[in-house]
Amino acid sequence: MLLQNWWYTTLLGVDDPIQPPLATDIKADVVVVGAGMAGLSAALRLAESGHDIVLIDRNICGGSTTGKSAGFLTPDSELELSQILRRFGIEGARNLWQVPVKGIELITATVQKYGITCDLQTQDSLFVANDRSGVDDVHEEVVARKQLGYPVTAYTAAEVAGVLGSTRYHAGVRYSGTYGIDALRYCQGVKRVLLGRGVHIFESTEAHAIDDHTVRTHGGSVTAERIVVCADTPSRHFCHYADDVSPAETYLTISAPLTDRDVKALFPGDPLQCWDSDLIYSYWRLTGDRRILLGGGSMLSTYVRNAETSPRVAGHVVRKFRRKFPALANVEFLQYWPGLIDTTRDLFPTIIRDAQAPWVQFVLGCVGLPWAAFCGDFVGRHALDTEEQTDHVFFQYFRPDRRFLMPLWSEHVLGKPIVFALNNAWAKYYQVDVPARQRA
Numbered sequence: 001m002l003l004q005n006w007w008y009t010t011l012l013g014v015d016d017p018i019q020p021p022l023a024t025d026i027k028a029d030v031v032v033v034g035a036g037m038a039g040l041s042a043a044l045r046l047a048e049s050g051h052d053i054v055l056i057d058r059n060i061c062g063g064s065t066t067g068k069s070a071g072f073l074t075p076d077s078e079l080e081l082s083q084i085l086r087r088f089g090i091e092g093a094r095n096l097w098q099v100p101v102k103g104i105e106l107i108t109a110t111v112q113k114y115g116i117t118c119d120l121q122t123q124d125s126l127f128v129a130n131d132r133s134g135v136d137d138v139h140e141e142v143v144a145r146k147q148l149g150y151p152v153t154a155y156t157a158a159e160v161a162g163v164l165g166s167t168r169y170h171a172g173v174r175y176s177g178t179y180g181i182d183a184l185r186y187c188q189g190v191k192r193v194l195l196g197r198g199v200h201i202f203e204s205t206e207a208h209a210i211d212d213h214t215v216r217t218h219g220g221s222v223t224a225e226r227i228v229v230c231a232d233t234p235s236r237h238f239c240h241y242a243d244d245v246s247p248a249e250t251y252l253t254i255s256a257p258l259t260d261r262d263v264k265a266l267f268p269g270d271p272l273q274c275w276d277s278d279l280i281y282s283y284w285r286l287t288g289d290r291r292i293l294l295g296g297g298s299m300l301s302t303y304v305r306n307a308e309t310s311p312r313v314a315g316h317v318v319r320k321f322r323r324k325f326p327a328l329a330n331v332e333f334l335q336y337w338p339g340l341i342d343t344t345r346d347l348f349p350t351i352i353r354d355a356q357a358p359w360v361q362f363v364l365g366c367v368g369l370p371w372a373a374f375c376g377d378f379v380g381r382h383a384l385d386t387e388e389q390t391d392h393v394f395f396q397y398f399r400p401d402r403r404f405l406m407p408l409w410s411e412h413v414l415g416k417p418i419v420f421a422l423n424n425a426w427a428k429y430y431q432v433d434v435p436a437r438q439r440a
Contacts, residue, residue, distance in 0.1 A: 001253065001311055001314060001315070001318075001333055001334060001335060001336045002334060002335045002336075003309055003311070003335075003336060003337065004335045004337060005067070005068060005335075005337040006252075006254040006293075006335050006337070007067050007068070007182055007183070007184035007185070008067070008184065009335070010119075010182055010184070010185060011184065011185065011188065014185075014188070016188045016191070016192070018060055018203050018204070019191075019195075019201045019202055019203045020202065020203075020204075021202055021203065021204040021205045021217075021219055022056060022202040022205045022217050022219050022220040022221075022222070023219040023220055024219075024220045025220050025221045025222075025223070026054065026200070026220065026221075026222055026223075027222070027223045027224065028052045028053060028054040028200070028222055028223075028224045029051035029052045029053065029224060029225050029226065030046050030051055030052075030053050030054070030224050030225065030226040030227070030228060030383060030384070031053075031054045031055075031056065031215050031222040031224040031226075031227055031228070032046070032053065032054070032055045032056070032228045032229075032230065033056055033057075033207045033215060033227070033228065033229045033230065033231050034056075034057060034229065034230035034231040034232065035055055035056070035057035035059075035060075035061040035062065035187065035191070035201070035203070036057075036061075036062060036064055036065055036066035036067075036187065036230065036232065036372065037062070037066045037107075037183065037187070037366070037369050037372035037373050037376065038230035038363045038366055038372040038373070038375050038376035038379075039055065039057070039228070039230035039231075039363075039376060040055075040061060040062070040187055040190045040191070040194070040376065041106060041372070041373045041374075041375075041376030041377045041380065042228050042230060042363070042376040042377065042379050042380035042383070043055045043194055043199055043376075043380070044110065044190060044193065044194065044377075044380070045376070045377050045380030045381055046228075046380045046383065046384070047194055047197040047198070047199050048197075049384055051384065052198075052200075053194075053198075053199045053200070054199070054200045054201075054202070054222045054224065055194065055199055055200070055201045055202070056201075056202045056203075056205040056207060056215070056217065056222065057202075057203055057204075057205065058204065058205065058206035058207070059203065059204070060188075060203045060204075061187045061188055061190070061191040061201070061203065062183060062184045062186065062187025062188060062191075063184070063187075063203075064232050065232045065339065065340060065341060065342060066183045066184070066187055066369065066372070067183055067184035067187060068252070068337060068338075068339035068340070069183050069252075069339060069341075069369060070180075070252055070283060070285070070293055070295050071119075071180050071181040071182055071183045071285075071293070071369070072125075072178070072180060072273055072283065072285065072368070072369070073103075073104045073107060073108070073178055073179040073180065073181055073369060073370055074100070074104075074125045074178040074179075074273065074368075074370070075097055075100035075101055075104070075178075075370060076100075076125065076127070076275075076368075077100070077347070077367040077368030077370075077371055078343070078347040078367050078368075078424070078428065079347050079348075079427075079428060080127070080137070080140075080141050080144075081093065081097060081141060081144045081145060081148070081150070082137075082140040082141045082143065082144035083427075083428055083429070084096050084097065085144045085147070085148070086431075086432060087427075087431050087432055087433045087434070088433050088434055089434045090147065090148065092397075092433070092434060093144070093148060094148055095393065095397070096348075096397060097148070097150075099370075099371060099374045099375075099394070100368060100370035100371050100374065101177075101370070102370075102374050102377075103368075103369070103370030103371055103372070103373035103374035103375075103377075104177070104178070104179065104370045104373075106373045106374065106377055107179075107181070107186070107369065107370065107373050108120065108179060110186075110190065110193075111181075111186065111189075114189065114190075114193050116185075116186060116189030116190070116193075117185060117189065118181055118182045118183075118185040118186040118189055119180070119181060119182040119185065119287060119288040119289075120179055120180075120181050121179060121180040121181070121271070121285070121286070121287070121288055122179055123178060123179060123180050123270075123271055123272055123273045123285055123286075124174055124175065124176045124178060124270065124272050124273070125174065125175055125176075125178040125272070125273055125274075126163065126164065126172055126173070126174045126272040126273070126274045126275075127141060127172065127173050127174075127274075127275060127276075127277070128160060128164065128169040128170075128171070128172040128274060128275075128276050128277065129169055129170040129171040129172065129276070129277050130169065130170075130276040130277045130278050130281075131170065131277070132170060133277075134170060134171070134276070134277030134278075135170050135171045137277045138154075138170075138171040138172060138173050138277065139154075139171070141173045142154045142173050145173070145175065150175065151175060151176065152173060152174070152175050153173070153174040153175070154171070154172070154173055154174075155171060155172035155173070155174065156171060157169065157170045157171060159172070160172040162268060162269070163267070163268060163269050163270075163272065164266075164267065164268075164272065164274065165264075165265045165266050165267065165268055165325060165327060165328075166324045166325050168323070168324045169276070169324075174272070178273060180273055180285045180286075180287070180293075181369070182287075183369055202217075205217050205218075205219065206218065207229075207231065207238065208238065209237065209238060210227060210229075210238070210239075210357075210360060212357070213225065213227070213359060215227060225359060226359050226360075226361075226383045226384065227357075227359060227360045227361070228360075228361050228363075228379050228380065228383055229360065229361070229362045229363070230362075230363040230372075230375075230376055230379075232247075232340070232342050233245060233246075233247055233340070233342055234364070239362065239364075241350070241352055241362060241364060241400055243408050243411070243416075244344060244345070244350055244364060244365065244400050244408070245342045245343065245344055245350070245364045245365040246303070246342070246343060246416050246417070246420045247340040247341065247342055247343070248302050248303060248340070248341050248342075248343045248420075248424075249297060249301055249302055249303075249338055249339070249340055249341075250295055250296065250297045250302070250338070250339050250341060251295060251296060251297055251301070251313050251314040251317055251336060251337070251338055251339070252293065252294070252295040252314075252336065252337055252338075252339060253293075253294045253295070253314050253317065253318055253333045253335065253336040254287075254291050254292070254293055254294075254333065254334060254335050254336075255291045255292040255293075255294070255331050255332060255333045255334065256291065256331065256332045256333075256334055257289055257290050257291055258286075258290045258291065258292065258331065262327075262328060262331060263286070263290055265325070265327040265328055266286070266292070266325060266328060267286070271285070271286040272285070273285035279299070279425070279428075280296065280297050280298055280299055280302055281296065282294070282295065282296035282317060282320060282321060283295050283296065284321065292328075292331065292333075294317060294318065294321055294333070295317065295339075296317035296320070297313055297317065298313055298316060299421075301313045302421075303417035303418070303420055303421045309338060311336060314333075314336035318333050341367055342364065342365045342366065342367070343365055343367055343420065343424065344364070344365035345404045345405075345406070345419070345420055345423035345424065345427070346402070346404055346423060346424070346427035346431065347367055347424055347427050347428065348365075348397065348398060348402075348427075349363065349364065349365050349366040349367070349371055349372075349375050349398050350362070350363075350364040350365050350398055350399075350400050351363055351364075351375055351378065351379060351394065351395060351398040351399075352364070352399075352400055353382075353395065361379045361382070361383060363375045363376060363378075363379055375398075378391070378394060403433065404423050404427075405422065405423050405426040405427070405431070406419050406422055406423050
C-alpha cells in the first residue's frame with residue numbers, strides 16, 4: 001500500500017487554488033483560527049452576519065484532522081447513545097444527541113444550498129457486535145433508542161448476514177439519517193463559498209500567539225474585536241487549555257473500485273456505514289466510486305505522541321477485515337494514511353469562553369465531523385450575539401472543568417497517553433454524571 005491520503009488524491013485536477021499566506025498586519029471584526037470542520041462552520045455562520053471575517057489555517061482548508069477522516073456523518077463518534085444515556089439520563093442524552101444530529105443537518109444543508117461536490121452518500125448506520133460481549137452493547141443501544149423515541153432496527157446474527165456480507169457478527173443495530181462524505185472536498189467547497197461572501201482566507205498561516213485582541217503569525221497579524229479558535233492540538237504557549245486535549249491515532253485505507261459482485265458480497269442490500277463493538281473498533285463504508293474506505297487501529301497505536309507512518313497497523317486492519325469478509329479476500333487496498341483525532345478526556349468537545357479574555361472563544365477536541373460542525377456553528381452564533389441565543393446550556397455540558405476520572409496533574413506521573421486512555425475508557429463504559437433518579 002502507498003502512504004498517501006486518498007482525499008488529497010481526489011483534489012487532483014480540481015481548480016481550487018491555495019490562498020496565499022498572511023504577509024501583513026490587518027484588522028477585522030472577527031478572526032477564526034483553524035479551517036477544519038469547526039472553523040469553517042464558525043466562519044460560515046459569521047459571514048452570514050455581514051461582519052468582516054478573517055480565516056487562517058496552518059494547512060489548507062480541511063487539510064488537517066478533517067481532511068484525514070473517514071467522512072462518517074453519524075451522531076455516533078466515540079460514544080454510543082446508550083453510553084450518553086447512562087451518563088446524563090433521558091433529558092441530558094436527548095440534549096446532547098441533538099448536537100451531532102444538528103451538525104449533520106448543517107453539513108448536508110450546506111452541500112445542498114451551495115451545490116458542493118463532495119461525494120455525499122446517503123448511508124444508514126450499522127453498529128455490529130464483534131463477539132458475544134458486543135451483543136450486550138448492541139442490545140443497550142436498541143433499548144436506548146427506543147427509550148428516547150428514535151427509530152431503530154435490531155438484527156440477530158442471521159439477520160445481520162442478510163444486510164452485511166459476513167456471518168462473523170453476532171447482532172446489529174441500524175438507523176437512518178446518516179451519510180458519508182469527502183470531508184476535504186467539502187471544506188474546499190465551503191472555502192469557495194466564504195471567498196464569494198468576502199471572507200479573507202489565508203492558508204499556510206499558523207497562529208503563533210494571541211496577544212490581547214491580536215492573533216500573531218509568522219508573516220503578519222490579525223487584530224479583531226472577537227477571536228474564535230478551532231485549532232487542532234494547540235501548543236501550550238498558544239493556548240493554556242492545550243493539556244485538555246490529546247491526539248488519538250487511527251488508520252484509514254482505500255481499496256481499488258469494487259466489481260458489482262464485490263459490492264453485493266459486502267452489502268447484499270443497500271450500502272451501509274458500519275463499525276464494530278471493539279474498544280478500538282474497525283469501521284468501513286463505500287465511496288461513491290465503489291471503493292471500500294476502511295479504518296481502525298490497535299490499543300498500542302491509538303494513544304500516541306507522534307503519528308506513526310508504518311504500514312504495520314493499517315495492514316493489520318486490512319487482514320482483520322478480510323477474515324470477516326472472506327469473499328473479498330482478493331480486493332486490493334491501494335493507499336493508507338494515519339489520522340490524528342483530537343480527543344478530550346471524556347470524549348466530548350470542550351467549548352471555552354476565556355474568563356480573562358472574554359472576546360476569545362475556543363473549540364477543542366471535537367471527535368466526529370457532526371460534533372465539530374455544531375460546535376463551530378455554536379461559537380459563531382455566540383461570538384457576536386450570545387444574549388439572543390437560546391442554547392447556552394452547551395457551555396455547561398462542554399465546560400473545561402467538568403468531572404473526569406483522572407485529573408490533569410496525573411499526566412506528570414503516568415504520562416498523557418495513559419491518562420487519556422484510562423479517562424476515555426471510564427467515560428465510555430462506566431462514568432455516570434447525574435444521580436440515578438435523574439436518569440430514569
